[in-house]
Amino acid sequence: MEIDYARIGRLMTLSKGRSHDPYERFEWPARIPDDQPWCSNDLLTTYGTPLQAQLDAAQQIRLSKWEAVNFFSLNVHGIKGVLNFVSRCIYEERYADVSEYLHVFMGEENFHMWYFAKACLDYAGKIYPSIQLQGDAQASTPELGDLYMFASTLIFEEFVDYYNHKVGTTDGITEILKQINYQHHVDESRHVSFGREMVPRLYRLALERADDPDAIRAEVSHTVTNMFRYFISLMYNPAVYADAQVYEPLGFRNGNAMRNALRSHPARKAVHEQWFKRSAAYFTKQGLVTDLNLAAL
Numbered sequence: 001m002e003i004d005y006a007r008i009g010r011l012m013t014l015s016k017g018r019s020h021d022p023y024e025r026f027e028w029p030a031r032i033p034d035d036q037p038w039c040s041n042d043l044l045t046t047y048g049t050p051l052q053a054q055l056d057a058a059q060q061i062r063l064s065k066w067e068a069v070n071f072f073s074l075n076v077h078g079i080k081g082v083l084n085f086v087s088r089c090i091y092e093e094r095y096a097d098v099s100e101y102l103h104v105f106m107g108e109e110n111f112h113m114w115y116f117a118k119a120c121l122d123y124a125g126k127i128y129p130s131i132q133l134q135g136d137a138q139a140s141t142p143e144l145g146d147l148y149m150f151a152s153t154l155i156f157e158e159f160v161d162y163y164n165h166k167v168g169t170t171d172g173i174t175e176i177l178k179q180i181n182y183q184h185h186v187d188e189s190r191h192v193s194f195g196r197e198m199v200p201r202l203y204r205l206a207l208e209r210a211d212d213p214d215a216i217r218a219e220v221s222h223t224v225t226n227m228f229r230y231f232i233s234l235m236y237n238p239a240v241y242a243d244a245q246v247y248e249p250l251g252f253r254n255g256n257a258m259r260n261a262l263r264s265h266p267a268r269k270a271v272h273e274q275w276f277k278r279s280a281a282y283f284t285k286q287g288l289v290t291d292l293n294l295a296a297l
């Protein structure tokens with residue numbers, strides 16, 4: 001399978017050139033002041049809806065805090081899954097040519113998991129449990145199982161990067177949060193590049209080995225579309241609205257009711273499109289999805 005080894009080589013050089021002691025990378029303050037936002041207001045899940053203007057400044061800051069904890073927690077759980085997968089397959093024949101890079105990748109993800117978990121625990125006292133809104137994508141062949149793992153990792157990395165990049169480059173955000181988000185954005189730009197090499201390679205492999213390539217194409221399109229739907233849903237965590245103490249002032253019975261209202265709000269569809277459009281364009285161009293309509297998810 002042809003992949004761009006020059007690109008993988010550049011990613012390795014970049015990773016190694018940037019190596020620093022991860023555990024000395026940040027200065028961790030004892031706490032984050034209650035009057036400091038954790039992200040800009042356009043990243044809140046109320047953004048675009050009339051509910052946003054009904055929140056006062058303190059409520060918006062609390063929402064920004066708990067939504068950040070949600071994002072960081074999603075990273076912790078996502079990384080656990082991908083490390084588990086990579087450590088199982090790293091020495092298998094089909095990954096022999098990228099196994100060295102996979103070592104670098106695992107090292108970086110271990111570091112990410114550490115700082116996201118630490119930020120959650122030190123500044124908010126908890127990591128949200130992982131929510132399984134659907135079973136893991138069921139693959140009909142082993143090749144497809146690998147493809148789904150790399151595809152969902154790639155979608156997830158670009159999903160989170162939209163947030164990390166914005167927070168990491170926004171003035172007025174507490175330094176430690178800005179730094180964490182920025183550092184993750186920088187590392188993930190390499191992972192996204194790697195994922196964009198691996199996904200088409202695994203897709204070609206799955207099609208070559210298929211008895212019925214059209215059935216595989218249909219299965220992949222369906223599964224990948226569901227991945228986008230799943231990641232959009234993960235933005236809206238009922239526990240966040242409860243911890244931020246915002247559902248009641250906004251007139252909702254509980255966090256779930258607020259979550260459902262926001263998840264399906266027409267104004268949020270435009271946000272989903274904006275947030276995921278780069279990823280959707282890539283997967284469409286590679287032929288993994290057909291007719292992906294983000295606004296309908």
Ligand SMILES: [Fe+2]
Nearest residue numbers: 108109112188
């Ligand atoms: Fe990461």
Ligand SMILES: [Fe+2]
Nearest residue numbers: 109157188191
């Ligand atoms: Fe990553």
